[in-house]
Amino acid sequence: xxxxxxxxxxxxxxxxxxxxxxxxxxxxxxxxxxxxxxxxxxxxxxxxxxxxxxxxxxxxxxxxxxxxxxxxxxxxxxxxxxxxxxxxxxxxxxxxxxxxxxxxxxxxxxxxxxxxxxxxxxxxxxxxxxxxxxxxxxxxxxxxxxxxxxxxxxxxxxxxxxxxxxxxxxxxxxxxxxxxxxxxxxxxxxxxxxxxxxxxxxxxxxxxxxxxxxxxxxxxxxxxxxxxxxxxxxxxxxxxxxxxxxxxxxxxxxxxxxxxxxxxxxxxxxxxxxxxxxxxxxxxxxxxxxxxxxxxxxxxxxxxxxxxxxxxxxxxxxxxxxxxxxxxxxxxxxxxxxxxxxxxxxxxxxxxxxxxxxxxxxxxxxxxxxxxxxxxxxxxxxxxxxxxxxxxxxxxxxxxxxxxxxxxxxxxxx
Amino acid sequence: xxxxxxxxxxxxxxxxxxxxxxxxxxxxxxxxxxxxxxxxxxxxxxxxxxxxxxxxxxxxxxxxxxxxxxxxxxxxxxxxxxxxxxxxxxxxxxxxxxxxxxxxxxxxxxxxxxxxxxxxxxxxxxxxxxxxxxxxxxxxxxxxxxxxxxxxxxxxxxxxxxxxxxxxxxxxxxxxxxxxxxxxxxxxxxxxxxxxxxxxxxxxxxxxxxxxxxxxxxxxxxxxxxxxxxxxxxxxxxxxxxxxxxxxxxxxxxxxxxxxxxxxxxxxxxxxxxxxxxxxxxxxxxxxxxxxxxxxxxxxxxxxxxxxxxxxxxxxxxxxxxxxxxxxxxxxxxxxxxxxxxxxxxxxxxxxxxxxxxxxxxxxxxxxxxxxxxxxxxxxxxxxxxxxxxxxxxxxxxxxxxxxxxxxxxxxxx
Numbered sequence: 001x002x003x004x005x006x007x008x009x010x011x012x013x014x015x016x017x018x019x020x021x022x023x024x025x026x027x028x029x030x031x032x033x034x035x036x037x038x039x040x041x042x043x044x045x046x047x048x049x050x051x052x053x054x055x056x057x058x059x060x061x062x063x064x065x066x067x068x069x070x071x072x073x074x075x076x077x078x079x080x081x082x083x084x085x086x087x088x089x090x091x092x093x094x095x096x097x098x099x100x101x102x103x104x105x106x107x108x109x110x111x112x113x114x115x116x117x118x119x120x121x122x123x124x125x126x127x128x129x130x131x132x133x134x135x136x137x138x139x140x141x142x143x144x145x146x147x148x149x150x151x152x153x154x155x156x157x158x159x160x161x162x163x164x165x166x167x168x169x170x171x172x173x174x175x176x177x178x179x180x181x182x183x184x185x186x187x188x189x190x191x192x193x194x195x196x197x198x199x200x201x202x203x204x205x206x207x208x209x210x211x212x213x214x215x216x217x218x219x220x221x222x223x224x225x226x227x228x229x230x231x232x233x234x235x236x237x238x239x240x241x242x243x244x245x246x247x248x249x250x251x252x253x254x255x256x257x258x259x260x261x262x263x264x265x266x267x268x269x270x271x272x273x274x275x276x277x278x279x280x281x282x283x284x285x286x287x288x289x290x291x292x293x294x295x296x297x298x299x300x301x302x303x304x305x306x307x308x309x310x311x312x313x314x315x316x317x318x319x320x321x322x323x324x325x326x327x328x329x330x331x332x333x334x335x336x337x338x339x340x341x342x343x344x345x346x347x348x349x350x351x352x353x354x355x356x357x358x359x360x361x362x363x364x365x366x367x368x369x370x371x372x373x374x375x376x377x378x379x380x381x382x383x384x385x386x387x388x389x390x391x392x393x394x395x396x397x398x399x400x401x402x403x404x405x406x407x408x409x410x411x412x413x414x
Numbered sequence: 415x416x417x418x419x420x421x422x423x424x425x426x427x428x429x430x431x432x433x434x435x436x437x438x439x440x441x442x443x444x445x446x447x448x449x450x451x452x453x454x455x456x457x458x459x460x461x462x463x464x465x466x467x468x469x470x471x472x473x474x475x476x477x478x479x480x481x482x483x484x485x486x487x488x489x490x491x492x493x494x495x496x497x498x499x500x501x502x503x504x505x506x507x508x509x510x511x512x513x514x515x516x517x518x519x520x521x522x523x524x525x526x527x528x529x530x531x532x533x534x535x536x537x538x539x540x541x542x543x544x545x546x547x548x549x550x551x552x553x554x555x556x557x558x559x560x561x562x563x564x565x566x567x568x569x570x571x572x573x574x575x576x577x578x579x580x581x582x583x584x585x586x587x588x589x590x591x592x593x594x595x596x597x598x599x600x601x602x603x604x605x606x607x608x609x610x611x612x613x614x615x616x617x618x619x620x621x622x623x624x625x626x627x628x629x630x631x632x633x634x635x636x637x638x639x640x641x642x643x644x645x646x647x648x649x650x651x652x653x654x655x656x657x658x659x660x661x662x663x664x665x666x667x668x669x670x671x672x673x674x675x676x677x678x679x680x681x682x683x684x685x686x687x688x689x690x691x692x693x694x695x696x697x698x699x700x701x702x703x704x705x706x707x708x709x710x711x712x713x714x715x716x717x718x719x720x721x722x723x724x725x726x727x728x729x730x731x732x733x734x735x736x737x738x739x740x741x742x743x744x745x746x747x748x749x750x751x752x753x754x755x756x757x758x759x760x761x762x763x764x765x766x767x768x769x770x771x772x773x774x775x776x777x778x779x780x781x782x783x784x785x786x787x788x789x790x791x792x793x794x795x796x797x798x799x800x801x802x803x804x805x806x807x808x809x810x811x812x813x814x815x816x817x818x819x820x821x822x823x824x825x826x827x828x
Contacts, residue, residue, distance in 0.1 A: 004652060006677055009588060009622055011554075014529035017686040045479035053482070054475040061468040065459040068467070068668035103517055103670075103692040110691050114553075115428035135690035139528075140425070174423060208423055238418060254482035254697030256517075263420055272431040276549035277524050278517040282696045283668030 075101025105258035128369030153190025182336025319395035337384035489515025519672035542783030567604025596750025733809035751798035
């Protein structure tokens with residue numbers, strides 16, 4: 001069907017589109033047999049509550065057919081009510097007017113970018129940060145400035161420094177994008193004092209905060225107190241925090257059901273933007289998720305997910321200690337899906353990935369998560385979707401890939 | 415949660431967002447009991463093949479859980495194969511590289527707008543046209559210029575005139591948005607010579623055509639030959655036509671599964687834009703739709719839909735003839751969901767809608783579909799989602815609303 005090159009018709013957005021490195025990795029993984037993938041942050045398929053969902057689907061598809069008719073853009077009303085209750089559990093007072101169902105939380109990011117970001121606006125993101133956030137803001141032609149992530153999550157001192165530096169250039173950042181709980185990609189948890197500090201910073205500099213929280217429910221019991229994951233939004237007196245979350249990691253991602261909680265006036269704007277983006281999120285999907293909440297499926301599942309992902313984290317750290325101690329360094333994550341590792345001096349993430357592919361191992365290069373071009377000495381290893389036995393084998397392949405570094409490359413790369 | 419007015423944070427897009435008149439009507443309908451709605455173009459809920467879908471859902475939710483895992487942005491591979499076959503049935507040669515699954519065809523419109531339209535670009539649309547198209551292009555800050563719709567669909571003479579007039583002002587339109595089959599809102603069918611004329615026009619003026627085809631399968635047998643709905647895309651030798659379609663009118667809209675067929679290079683750009691918009695369309699939804707295609711559910715359903723919607727069209731035209739002959743004028747649609755009516759001289763669509771609401775009747779004001787501020791003497795009546803008995807009652811209410819026009823308003827309105 002390709003007759004001639006039509007690139008002359010592309011908009012500035014169309015020309016500058018930012019493809020996801022993670023999605024590319026997924027495509028590679030699909031094509032190769034016998035690959036172990038630490039790349040995509042997929043939830044464990046074998047933990048999906050398929051039987052319960054099958055029963056729910058049979059019930060929901062009975063009756064009047066409204067389960068597959070068009071639904072309101074704002075979301076299925078009983079789901080909005082259930083989300084309001086869920087937000088209360090998360091210490092956030094939100095009523096349905098403050099809520100919008102989104103087609104995954106990726107759509108929440110996209111709506112934020114479109115409704116709030118003009119080309120050239122400055123958006124602060126973590127160094128490193130989630131590539132889906134980078135793409136959404138970059139596609140809105142934002143200028144992205146990075147703030148370092150430390151042991152306690154986003155580094156408030158660096159945030160003040162970056163803000164001051166921008167101010168000296170006459171630039172006021174419009175919003176800060178942050179993943180406080182078991183951050184993608186580092187696995188770090190932003191401390192509660194740090195969260196209060198962010199609110200104080202946003203009030204002082206008149207900025208908005210976009211809080212992306214897909215992993216909060218997946219804290220590892222005994223390592224982290226449940227209230228350590230209390231959202232930034234819980235302390236938001238001025239309405240500056242736009243909170244995003246999702247069922248993709250706690251139920252299943254194929255439903256594409258996420259939500260936003262924010263100032264009701266902003267929610268109205270996001271809703272109108274969503275009308276033209278996809279009219280509404282899937283009606284059946286929303287009803288399935290809503291019933292899974294009401295029937296306690298999610299509440300029963302959560303402790304099992306926490307335990308299973310902790311076991312996988314344990315398997316990965318045990319394998320790393322056994323096979324790569326002293327060569328890789330990492331900070332143990334206490335929740336979520338990801339382990340963030342720093343490579344030996346002189347090693348390069350992209351060169352290592354090429355050798356890892358030869359060993360039939362996938363991960364995501366750390367540099368993909370940095371908006372400042374750095375991070376080539378880091379990699380992200382997702383332990384969420386790989387069995388414990390294969391985690392060990394994957395780490396063995398990683399060790400082999402590291403071993404295969406060409407002689408003399410340290411000097412030239414370093 | 416509303417602390418202060420945050421409007422100062424809105425982007426130009428956020429400030430200028432264009433809400434859908436149809437979606438607003440839907441919200442009104444939800445809130446009032448005993449309303450008959452000719453407003454939203456919903457498919458008939460009672461025609462959904464619920465039992466077959468329930469069986470498919472039970473099968474699809476068996477097994478490995480991949481039915482609710484993340485899927486590729488491009489779409490579920492077997493669905494892409496099935497869509498390629500479907501396009502062949504529609505006389506269009508399209509392989510999977512030319513196809514993208516979208517979250518309803520509304521997302522197709524949105525991706526087109528974002529990837530192709532820069533602020534200030536001129537987009538040609540029909541007078542009148544689908545409001546979701548208006549919203550998508552307006553949100554991309556397009557300049558919208560209208561081309562009249564005549565008895566044979568889009569008026570090619572007017573198209574040449576509008577193009578020439580724009581050229582004189584130094585403006586080259588970037589694309590033309592057209593709904594050739596049983597157009598929303600007029601129900602008109604663009605003639606096959608007209609379709610060839612559009613391709614010729616696009617080649618001559620170096621423009622793209624966005625062909626939106628949700629209703630093509632819903633031609634009324636015996637009134638229209640099946641090949642009358644052959645897409646514009648079938649004659650597209652130069653790759654200028656971006657074809658959009660959907661399962662929303664032929665299976666069910668709650669799945670939010672649509673697709674695009676276009677030049678493979680453009681499809682790549684749309685796919686990358688979709689990554690950041692919602693990562694992928696619903697995995698379960700795509701598998702349900704795919705199985706419904708494979709098991710012949712759609713093929714068995716289509717003749718029934720055509721017959722039923724024709725019966726409803728018949729019910730509406732019979733009621734109009736019986737109750738409003740000589741007062742309303744309309745052209746009988748030969749497919750799709752909509753009847754387009756012209757009001758008596760001096761009547762105004764918005765004023766009539768207010769009186770109709772008092773009679774518990776909803777429709778969409780014609781002016782909502784015009785980008786040039788005209789159309790106040792027209793209304794759109796959707797017959798698709800209302801039973802034959804209620805169609806008659808709805809038309810009776812319309813007659814009452816027309817009767818209740820204040821004395822003397824004709825002179826002042828006219």
